[in-house]
Amino acid sequence: MWKAVASNALTFFIVFLVIASGLLAWGRKEYSGPGPLADAMCFRVERGATLSSVSRMLESSGVISDARIFRIGADYSGQGSGLKFGSYLLPAQTSMVGVLDIITAGGQSTCGSEVNFRIGIASSDVILRELDAATNRYVEVASFDPAVDALPQPYLDAVEDLDLRYRVTLAEGVTSWQVVEMLRRAEFMEGTVDEVPAEGSLAPDSYDVTRGGDRAALLAVMQERQAKTLAALWADRAPDLPYASPEEALVMASIVEKETGIAEERRQVASVFVNRLRKGMKLQTDPTVIYGVTNGEGILGRGLRQSELRRETPYNTYVIAGLPPGPIANPGRLSIEAALNPDDTPFIFFVADGTGGHAFAVTLEEHNANVAAWRKIEAQRGQEGTTGVQGN
Structure with missing residues (x-):
């Protein structure tokens, strides 16, 4: 009898183990x-x-x-x-x-909505986006210009969400004054800005921020990032450049930034200005003259007048020799790289070619032909003004 009981118990135990093992395997x-x-x-x-x-x-x-x-x-x-x-x-x-x-895991949320406050050269806007989980892509929900528009209702509804993410994005070529003026309009940030940071000292980039974040603290982060970028690229610069310091390279980078929006052209444009500095030629570039007129406070919105091109200011490179006294905008990393590692070219002239890019030239004769072609395009478009590097 006891043998039967023991045998049955052993059988039940084995069955239990089998069931438990099966459940464990299923659970895993x-x-x-x-x-x-x-x-x-x-x-x-x-x-x-x-x-x-x-x-x-x-x-x-x-x-x-x-x-x-x-x-x-x-x-x-x-x-x-x-x-x-x-x-x-x-x-x-x-x-x-x-x-x-x-x-x-912690860290930032990977889903939901985000606000991107974009500070541009000609205008700025606020974009409210929501992630479409099916495509893993953001879909625009609302957009507005914080300088002129009232806050739209979808935005007002979204800011009630404590999990809403915020981002501030600086376009390449914005001035420090523009950045400060727009940050003052960022209703989701707090704190005062007593002084406009030095021109060129802010890194154009995208910055994650929090609601209630301090404006001055964000500007400090932008300055730190630009300083690190400049230091790293200066250490890896080409030999025999006509710059006495990283600060002078930053001035050149800002000029390159304002002269072309085409990434592939930046090193060529930089080569023209480097060649001019080496030859003792004036830089003769419109963006510096414009900065002398506006002081970086907004855009000119018109062509330069002949009187402005002749007027002697610290930034009028048609009149002064060498680099202007400081940057004329906040250049991005690619323009700093171009200024510190320009292409090796013989070019000393360039002018717009009507495609968004530029026509480069070695001789004044070649350049004058390129200018004539550009003037025809301007006349067809009803435009005025100068662009690129002019002849002496």
Whole structure:
């Protein structure tokens, strides 16, 4: 009898082990294998949410197959108490372990909406975008000019979301005055700016900010980034450049930045000015003259007058020799690279060619022909003014 009891007990124990092993294997497969989510989605973890409530939401949303397995796996891995508030992009068929990694990783949210405050040369705007989880691309919801437009309702609704992300983006070639003036219109930032940073000292780039962030602190970050960029590129500069200091290279970079918006041309444009400096020729470039007229406070909005081209100012490179006393804008990294590593060319002239680029020349005769071609294009377009480097 006892043998039968022992045999039955052993049988039950073996069956139990088999069932337990099967359940464990099934649980591991459910936890580590592809999830049931058919399409990518944005999932929000509320502030103060518990693992239990989040697991139930994930199950009801079709992200995971079993909330209990998710909780057991989270507790076993030690991530159960590491939930991070925010909105997260969950790709289709993400496993439970993948979901857990995403919502406990911390850092910026990977889904939801963002505000991009874009500071441009001619105008600025605020873009409200929302991530389309299906395509993993942002879709514009609203846009407005903070200088002239009232805040649109979609924007007012969006700023109620504490998880809304903010970004400030500087275009290459903006002046420091323009940056400060527009930051003062950024309603989501705080703090005063007592002085306009030195021209050229701000790095055109995109900056993540928080609502209520300090304007002066952001400007300091921009200055630090530009200083690091200039120092690194100065250390890797070409030999025998006609600059006495990194600051002079920054002046040249700002001129290159304002002369061409075509990345492939920057080193050629820089070569023209470097060749002129080496030959003792005046730079004769319109953007410096314009800066002497506007002081960087907005755009001129018209062609230069002959009286302005003849007037002696520290920035009139038709009159003064060498570089102007300071930068005329905030140049981007590519223009600084061009100024410090220009192409090796014989060019000493260039003028617009009507395509957005420039025609380069070695001799005054070649240049005059290029200028004549440009004047015909100007006449056809009804434009006036000069551009590029003129002949002596």
